[in-house]
Amino acid sequence: MAGPSPIPFFETVSAYQKTEAIRAALALDVFSAIAEHQGVLAKIAARCEASERGIRMLCDFLVINGLLAKTDGRYALVPETAPFLVKSSPAYLGDSLEFLLSPELVEGFRDLAGCVRKGGTTVSARGTMETQHPVWVKFARVMGPVIGRSAPFIAELVDTKADRPLEVLDIDSGHGLFGIAFAQRNPRTRVTAQDWAPVVEVAGEHARQAGVLDRYRVLPGDAFEVDLGSGYDVVLVTNFLHHFDVPTCERLLGRVARSLKPGGTAVTLEFVPNEDRVTPPAAATFALTMLATTAAGDAYTFHEYQSMFRNAGFSRNTLHSIPESPQSAIVSVL
Amino acid sequence: MAGPSPIPFFETVSAYQKTEAIRAALALDVFSAIAEHQGVLAKIAARCEASERGIRMLCDFLVINGLLAKTDGRYALVPETAPFLVKSSPAYLGDSLEFLLSPELVEGFRDLAGCVRKGGTTVSARGTMETQHPVWVKFARVMGPVIGRSAPFIAELVDTKADRPLEVLDIDSGHGLFGIAFAQRNPRTRVTAQDWAPVVEVAGEHARQAGVLDRYRVLPGDAFEVDLGSGYDVVLVTNFLHHFDVPTCERLLGRVARSLKPGGTAVTLEFVPNEDRVTPPAAATFALTMLATTAAGDAYTFHEYQSMFRNAGFSRNTLHSIPESPQSAIVSVL
Numbered sequence: 001m002a003g004p005s006p007i008p009f010f011e012t013v014s015a016y017q018k019t020e021a022i023r024a025a026l027a028l029d030v031f032s033a034i035a036e037h038q039g040v041l042a043k044i045a046a047r048c049e050a051s052e053r054g055i056r057m058l059c060d061f062l063v064i065n066g067l068l069a070k071t072d073g074r075y076a077l078v079p080e081t082a083p084f085l086v087k088s089s090p091a092y093l094g095d096s097l098e099f100l101l102s103p104e105l106v107e108g109f110r111d112l113a114g115c116v117r118k119g120g121t122t123v124s125a126r127g128t129m130e131t132q133h134p135v136w137v138k139f140a141r142v143m144g145p146v147i148g149r150s151a152p153f154i155a156e157l158v159d160t161k162a163d164r165p166l167e168v169l170d171i172d173s174g175h176g177l178f179g180i181a182f183a184q185r186n187p188r189t190r191v192t193a194q195d196w197a198p199v200v201e202v203a204g205e206h207a208r209q210a211g212v213l214d215r216y217r218v219l220p221g222d223a224f225e226v227d228l229g230s231g232y233d234v235v236l237v238t239n240f241l242h243h244f245d246v247p248t249c250e251r252l253l254g255r256v257a258r259s260l261k262p263g264g265t266a267v268t269l270e271f272v273p274n275e276d277r278v279t280p281p282a283a284a285t286f287a288l289t290m291l292a293t294t295a296a297g298d299a300y301t302f303h304e305y306q307s308m309f310r311n312a313g314f315s316r317n318t319l320h321s322i323p324e325s326p327q328s329a330i331v332s333v334l
Numbered sequence: 335m336a337g338p339s340p341i342p343f344f345e346t347v348s349a350y351q352k353t354e355a356i357r358a359a360l361a362l363d364v365f366s367a368i369a370e371h372q373g374v375l376a377k378i379a380a381r382c383e384a385s386e387r388g389i390r391m392l393c394d395f396l397v398i399n400g401l402l403a404k405t406d407g408r409y410a411l412v413p414e415t416a417p418f419l420v421k422s423s424p425a426y427l428g429d430s431l432e433f434l435l436s437p438e439l440v441e442g443f444r445d446l447a448g449c450v451r452k453g454g455t456t457v458s459a460r461g462t463m464e465t466q467h468p469v470w471v472k473f474a475r476v477m478g479p480v481i482g483r484s485a486p487f488i489a490e491l492v493d494t495k496a497d498r499p500l501e502v503l504d505i506d507s508g509h510g511l512f513g514i515a516f517a518q519r520n521p522r523t524r525v526t527a528q529d530w531a532p533v534v535e536v537a538g539e540h541a542r543q544a545g546v547l548d549r550y551r552v553l554p555g556d557a558f559e560v561d562l563g564s565g566y567d568v569v570l571v572t573n574f575l576h577h578f579d580v581p582t583c584e585r586l587l588g589r590v591a592r593s594l595k596p597g598g599t600a601v602t603l604e605f606v607p608n609e610d611r612v613t614p615p616a617a618a619t620f621a622l623t624m625l626a627t628t629a630a631g632d633a634y635t636f637h638e639y640q641s642m643f644r645n646a647g648f649s650r651n652t653l654h655s656i657p658e659s660p661q662s663a664i665v666s667v668l
Contacts, residue, residue: 003413003414003658004413004414004415004416004417004418004425004658005414005415005658006415006418006425006427006480006483006658006659007616007660008400008401008414008415009356009415009418009419009427010434010616010660011616012352012353012355012356012399012401013353013356013357013430013431013434013435014353014434014619014623015349015350015351015352015353016349016350016352016353016354016440016443017349017443017619017622017623017626018346018349018350019346019347019348019349019350020350020443020444020446020626021346021446021622022343022346022347023347023446023447024446024447024449024450027447028447028450028451048450048451049451050450050451050453051450051451051452051453051454052453053453053454053625054449054450054451054452054453054454054625055450056611057450057621057622057624057625057632058446058450058622058625060611060612060618060621060622061619061621061622063612064612064613064615064618064619065346066342067342067346070610070612079337079338080337080338080339080342081338081339081340081342081343082338083338084338084340084343085343091338091340093340093343096347097347100344100347100348101347106350109350109351109354110354112354112355112357112358112392113357113358113361113362115358115388116358116362116382116384116385116388116389116391116392117362117382117383117384117385117388118385118388119384119385119386119387119388120385120387120388146340149340276404277390277394278394278397278398278404279398281398282341282344282345284394284398285348285351285395285398287391287394287395288351288355288391288392288394288395289348289351290391291387291388291391291392292351292354298391324337324338324339324340325340326341326344
């Protein structure tokens, strides 16, 4: 057991500086400059059109926080994070800050004590769940590279053999990459993507870019109100349920159940902490974002999801962890 | 070597949430409530006049980040940080947020990319070093419990035997606790505390509370301009030099040298990273704050301080790490 130390207190209080450091480094494209110039300070500064002093102080801070290495005064990328930080990399995540640090999300944390008192967001009655909230267009535009990484894994998990025609409904499609992955995996799959009109437009654009638009239909509207249709083999519910309280989730899952064929499958992508609600860290921390930005959302446990799916008429649920992701997939059969 | 994972990226981007979580927890006095109510959620919520849901989500987040523990649904303080978080504790640090998260400091980070480009703060020409900047009154009022913890250690380090009269000059006294510790240790010590008038007024108040006002003189003015006097045995330069560039530090140290008796001692309290500038973390991260909030300040290495003191006429410097503190003391003899 370590003795008392104020250092963890200072680290936590000053944590906002880490957010600002990675925001600045991405804005200046420091990581690409390091990759191109073998980590030589003067060259990085010239490439970033910045002072050597400022680059040195920023890069040292990133070294301390594990996003860079430093040897004999030279900076280097770290293999664990390099693919996500260098702009030319296909896995580059820098654009996701437009959503992750959007004023619409960050403002939820501005009066976190107020949220704790109230038990939900203080920004507005429904927070980011207000109808047509503009942050979801940002989400659709920039979060594909972050969350879409899981899409091929999920398509393979559910449509393992890809040997029969599938009708897929993608509820709250956002960027649409989950439905699109099903269409790409199986040429006989047809996808219906539902989301608010300006969001599902982005999904349609992504379907066109992926070359599956001929098997892709957009269904603009609210997931709780629009006619979802019926007879689907698979319904995808990705990053949606965490925004709502349990009765609202069960209402949505009832609609999902009625839109499926008998024996059909619902696939849920979520942050699913263990029953202790504090592990694994990357899933469990998500609950605070729901407190700050929604009226009643949560990071539900698998036990809670099992209960919701059972109440909506599903018979079996299995939990699948997703490689290199803080999220899990729940596969539920009617 | 770990394989690629986006999780460190997400953690860094979302780090601001840790700042908001500890700010909210201190505002609601959650840590005291946990101590008083054996970590029972319903009682903590009642004591904090907050929702159970909000308290659960906040406390889970603090567990994930190491500031609380959780066993069988009950929360508990962690021995390493408990003394700093419970309001009734003599070591309580919660008030320090008034300085550490003051708008005057945080605004420096709002355009960190701009600071990196320029090589210094973008808030104003001299940032927090503008004459009579109001943040230093906050510093003097609330940072005593944070930094003053080192004061008895430093007084003992320099005035080991406390067996002879000492004249001590406390430059940039702030809260004044360093000079006061010398006066408390040795009843024949007299202290002169210099700082801007509204700041040194706080130091005088602290000297009165400590019962040493009869041996305490305040000297209002700018450290670079006011007549500091001469014939001191010890001059304290605590948390001051990091705000300036090297020539300015040497100018100040020249004034310090001229105010000392022959063979006198200067004591510097500072964040002193190793020569690699990235270890130890708690000292090395401080450089970024200087980039964001001053024109030319830095977390200087011991090698750099040795050179500054030599150029100002000092002959010997020794570096002393301070228990339970991210800072070090440098003892320099004329």
